[in-house]
Amino acid sequence: MDQGNGSEILLKATKINKSFGNFIANKDIDISITKGQIHALLGENGAGKSTLVKIFYGVLQPDSGSIEINNHKMVITSPNIARKNGIGMVFQHFSLFPALTVAENILIALDNKIKLNKVVDQITNLSKEWELFVDPFKLVSELSVGEKQRVEIIRCLMQNPNLLIMDEPTSVLTPQEIINLFRILKRLASSGCSILYISHKLEEIIELADEVTILKSGKSIATIDAKKTTTKFLAETMVGKKITELRKNIKKRSTTNIAFELKNLNKQKDHEFGISLKNINLQVNYGEILGVAGIAGNGQVELMEILSGEINCEYNNQILLDNSPIGKTNINERRKLGIETVPEERTFHATVPNLTLNENTFLTYFFKYNNTKSWISNLLNNPQNSLDECEKIIKTNDVRCPETNPLASQLSGGNLQKFILGRSLANKPKVAIFSQPTWGVDIGAATTIRQKLLDLSQSGKAVILISQDLEEIFELSDKIAVINQGVLSQIFRVNDITAADVGLLMGGKSIKKKKMETVK
Amino acid sequence: MEALILTIIATSIPLLLAATGELIAEKSGVLNLGVEGMMLSGAVGALGTVLWLENPYYGIVAGALSGMLMASIFSIFTINFMTNQVATGLGLTIFATGLTGLAGAPLVGKTIPSLPKIEIFLLSDIPIFGSILFKQDFVAYLSIAIIIFISFFLKYSKSGIILRAVGDDHQSAHSVGYPVKKIRWYATCFGGMCAGIGGAYIPLVLTPHWSEGMTAGRGWIALALVVFASWIPWRIIVGALIFGGITIAQLVGQARGWPIPSQLLSMMPYIATIIALTMISGRLSKNNSVVPSSLGRPFFGSQ
């Protein structure tokens, strides 16, 4: 704990403990934040970062421990109390109400009595002062992710906070928006407001923070000066072991044979909050990875439904596999043709949480046991049939199970994702399509998963990777396209485009670039 | 003609009240399928109380309290014990049918005095118009007042916005610091109160004696009315009047000896409900922002 620099301590927490059932989320955590400081909280998924800040904001109650604000002991029993004490929070998944307008959203988070039109005035003033432009009369459901974040920040600023907590704010922003956000945060800090900044991105922390506390498995393992450290040191402290680098085969087997193609695809949105896909063209060759970058909610889900075959195309020739039209085939016909998809949602979409792994294997394998000649065994086609296949998937993919054949819900995120990926790969696909494959999994599992994607392309298969993690896109892809508002950009070779350009495209701006010469 | 319109209005008031109450509950994210049961309890509560105290106004209070009692049973299970709302609502209606049958048994064959009409000074003397709008009973005025209040409450008051927020995304409402469960309790009980008064209106004005299951599906029609109104309060008035009209039309038809069997005429309100739901559902599935997003989903608290 550094009190030596003489600055006043705003918030001091000692021995915070919190557990959910048997799971210990926070264990004896000590942390102190000085006034005007940008304090980063670093840790892997599940390290206990979100739990800790939810305790500070009064959403959760600690099992034990004490919190002092300005040297006064506080029991923060609700967010209202937190706000009264000058604590504001911007949530990772936002705490906004889509069916309400921006002004209504802000009004209900204010504790004082105030009229709606007064709120509108204040929003206009604040958004001018801080360059956070939003239309107070728009419904939140109509806003982009970046705009939603601005609404949350304005909502906090309305209360003149002393401490602003930000939970993974950059995961939904373009690089340009991130620069903008950092400018605002630094300006806030210099005006005396402390910032508790949660992230698992190391460069950001080094760039932004004054001090960083590292959490691991619910414990605080180090508090260090962010200005005097390196990303490498942070990474190794956070993970607790050396991080294995990806094995990249320099000599790739990238071919010029087009494996999978999408032609002039249009799809009207089928519900109000959806995104319409507009004239999408895309092709991927055998032996390469095509990365589709973009901020969540720009049509990735809709694109994935079309690619997987959960929804059919209007015309059969809008999707070509090896030059033959398959646009009207359903998802199981595509599996038989060698196209495998891994959707973004691990539970409730890729798997059924309250079914066993065996049953979840059967979920995408049932048709394989269907072509027997005896009608009686065909009639009695049930999950028993997939027991062997399931065991094989578990073994070859190092899926760690708490018991034999557990429920899908009993697996950790990383292990479940390994199972899902393994289940797809066991089908030996020619074309594999992944959406956000490492979203929310720990670094170890993420590395394994990325390695599998690389290996797949290096063995000559075509891979499409839809991801909002730019780092991941650049690390794995041979070619990159960007999706924004349902429109897919042209496809660039990875060496022809910079992260900044991709960022511009993600934000809907156009860039001047020489068009990639057509590969023939 | 005038008498006909008055009967239509009287028939639509129970629907109007029950649907308004349910609208508030649904706006907070609670789907209470027990409206039929709450109305029955309101009816039997009102009947018993009026027989005992011999003042129809106490019947309104008793109806409201009975409805609220039923709503609190529903709230305990769905909100606190997080049970499935559809099944619990069904259970509530089944439970209330049994309970009111038991409680109503001693009341069979007894008749209660009707709720008096209140004439509003001068206004009620306007020809035709006056007696329709300004010569109604207390509950009729009350139900219009409730609709107007609800419209403004939901749109302009902070509490109303909070209520909608809870129905829109309960997790966010919790994160912002609102007591989701408590707000839902209030909304459900308000719904129960309205349904109870609506149920009480049936013996107080329409048929002044008890018979088992005397609400005859009005609670279910009220549920359909909320969908029909796309969760917009004033549209409930339109819907309730249409259904009142259909109900009366079939009664008139039976009285005047239309050449259609009476049973087929009696089916009309139910068939009309199905048609209305069908017409509105096609539009709703495209424009789903009017349906409260958290509707029917239990809130587990945060972790």
Place this chain on the structure above:
Amino acid sequence: MITFVPREKISKNWIFIAPILSIVFTIFFGLLIFTFLGYNPIETLYQIFVSPFSRIDRISDILVKACPLIIIGTGLMLCFKSNVWNIGAEGQFIMGALLAGFIALSFPNIETKFFLLITLITGFIGGALWAFIPAILKTKLNVNEILVSLMLVYVAMLFIDFIVRGPLRDPMSFGFPLSKPYPEGALINKIPFPGIGFLGQLHYGILFVVLLIPVAWIFVNKTLGGFKINVLGSAPQAAKFAGFSQNSITLTVLLLSGGLAGVAGVIEVSANIGQLQPEVSFGYGFTAIIVAFLGRLNPLGILFAGIIIATVKLGADNAQMTMGIPKVVTGLFEGILLFFLLTGETLQKYKIKWSERKYKWKL
């Protein structure tokens, strides 16, 4: 203050404990209400729960009453498992009985019992057609199946009333709203026991239940169809990912449950009434909802649940005759039972934790 903490592991014994605890709690609260309303609790308890077992013919009457409940409950199980809320089984029951009755009365002289096969199939079709209305509206236009199926109950009740008082009324019925009696071929006989004779009303319709339960068990647990229903009910998105069509599953379960309710209607009328009358159901379609839940959406469970609920129904009949308690009172028990069963489902997933109330919310 009570809070709920998720269980790490779902307790297996709880599957059996929960229904038993629910029944105990229900009896307790039911008696409380009876005492409050001025009835003798012990006497009520005896009449409702013990008297149905007092004679062997009464026990067989339990089976007779349980028969339609189990058949309908099994159909509803398929719906509820796939998250489709068919609550109009009562109407499907009536329409099944009505359509089969129409066929039966069209052949007034038929004697062969093979004719029963035709009436049963007709009954299935009748019930399925009635369920087809909510099914098609739900799958094509996304209309709420709860309200539609329920509205159709009222329509079916009025319709059978109209038919029995009108087109199908027996001119010889002295003004009573009754159809002609069914021909011999459309009647289900009582089972004769050598040396004893008949046991109450016990009839051959029971055989259908004996057949249905194992078939239903195999369908749910050992076939792709059962798996599809399970997946759709737990995770509709995952069903899409597996390539199962939500619409065709919804359609299938509604038609199956409607059809089974129709068959139950045929059996009930053919075995116990022998002709059509305005009232054929006595609420079996609604009671079967409770049976499906009490049986924990499992065919074997539904078998036991049907018997338990039938006992209470018969007991309530006895209580009405001896104590003058209206028999709708069974609804009271059914409602409370459903509340506790649903609570049991929550407690299967969550543990209760008592914690001190540290603060009060302010609005």
